[in-house]
Amino acid sequence: MSDVKKIVIPCSGIGKAFGTVAREATYQLTETDHQSEYKTMCLPLLVAGDQEAIDLLKKSNVYTIDGCPKKCATLSVERIGVNVAMEVMVPKVLAQNTEHKPGSVLDIGRNGVLLAKDIVNKILEEGSD
Amino acid sequence: MSELPKVGIISCSGEDCPGGNISREATLRVLHDLRPDETVTICLPLFLAGGEGERGFAKRFPTITVDGCGKLCAAIGTARFSSKPTVEINLEDYDDFSSLKIEEKWHIQESSKDLVEKLANDIVNHVDEIRKISE
Amino acid sequence: MLIILSTKYVLPCAGYDRPGGKVSRLVVEHLQSLDDSITIGSIGALSSERPGEIKDLRSSKVVCIDGCSVKCASKLVEKHSARDFESIEVSVLTDMQDSTDDEKARTIADMVLQLLAATSTTVPKTIDTEHSEIDYMTEMIDKFILRIKKGLFYSDNDFWAQKEGGLVRIGISDLLQQMVSDVFFVDLADIGTHVEFGDELGAFESTKIAMEIITPLSGTVVEKNSILEDSPEFVNEDPYGKGWLYVIRPDDISELDLLKSANEYFAYGIEKAKHELGKKVSE
């Protein structure tokens, strides 16, 4: 396993439940069982052009988790000249298992956490380099 | 439906520090519970990525930015892509910011609940003030 | 996607009573000699909302030249277009205090040209799908841009119908797609299904609601947009285009008269949007 870092960037939009689900998936990847492997980073910091953040991204595999078709996380990362190793669209993952429909942006509920787990599994399976 | 202008609230969505989570939680409290009809959700990533609706709104209506750390991405982003925010809140100015523990980053802990409430009330005061001026 | 706005539109301040206004007009003269493809806007035409002027404004890259801090040009553009634009304020350029009006004008003209050239390469201003402003009626409600396509019929259940020869294509209106938010699942009825006005014709599900497609006219399905099954987001991204739902052979095409015209629906939609859009689903 190369020592290239894996960085997960959720859109964490505040307008929709999917933004919170993207955050929850990032939490599960970076703070629980896969702590050593996956890190995260502030998306707004990237867009503000924080050089340190950009340089780190350029040397890592970047996984974006977007909450809606506007794909802000993916767009913002590509705009600073970094290509995305894997793009996950939350609604697409939900379409495969509509049981895991999240609650509201305030509380995604048990199903929301399960949806986040589906996203984590998708990244672990397809994302390994 | 009051004719007073609505206020857009733009919260930092920082993942990497507890401040981001706290400012997000306080903002949601204001948007959904405290002032649902007077405020509008502005999603910072969409705003920065170029949301036409979001930017159009931020140009024509007053905005409050809530930043979870000193980098002030919400305030800077708003000024750059539309107009200077009416009010800029920085969580670092709150004295119990330094006592935030790292695990606050993802889930609000008991200990920071009152900071969230305090921040939410400050936002509400600003919202009411802004709307009163424009009466 | 990157929005390539071809035409360039420069709106100079028209002030005669202040030095800034004079410089703005000089800038325009220089600009016209440097690049004749630039459309020079007129504050008078814009404030009296001359249709041609509004059309140029909304379909071009825009730079305003404000003579002074009152910024009439920028304010007027803000009033008539939701799109982003650049502006230069003459009175702010203090470092050119001692140069003549003409020198100031030349420098500003270069700045304008750079801005016009730059706007297409820097951060794309808007990521929403490009709509030519002519065939839509738009209204800003808070942060939502409501787009009603002209020439279509609309039902009060917020579905549109478009005559295509003897057939009718139907889809969901921009108002409905913004009300339901992100659609992640679309289930379309089969070709050959016959429905009466108001019947269900398949369904779709979004984060906020699972809803039936309510047909705006009676008839038989002859075509269905099956790409939606794996790209349901087209319904949100392009409700009048890629996100169409069915083509129907109508039982009686005059049924379309029961529906609202684009203008009627525009008024109805704005009223409804004020209640429905931005309603916070917090339970």
Add this chain to the structure above:
Amino acid sequence: MSNEGGIGSTFMSVSREKIPWWPEVDTDKCDGCAGEFDCLKFCPHKVYRTVEGSPPHIEVENKFNCVVFCRACQKMCTKDALSFPEKSDILKIIKEVRST
């Protein structure tokens, strides 16, 4: 006249009160889905309200809030306790009112 549905709104230019469209609840079948009240939670237009009792059930509170031709809640009901008027009859009524 507001168009948010409910009293005072119109549907196809006919005032809502003239259109007899709202759900009927069969109280023998409805058991409040063991307190879940799926239909009530589902409908954003506050058409229903809960009624105490054993078993608890729902009843229609604001019948004119119900969106004409929309039967989405009917699909949520596992007990098949909700029914709606015939759509063709409703359309006839709308056409008659519009032509007078």
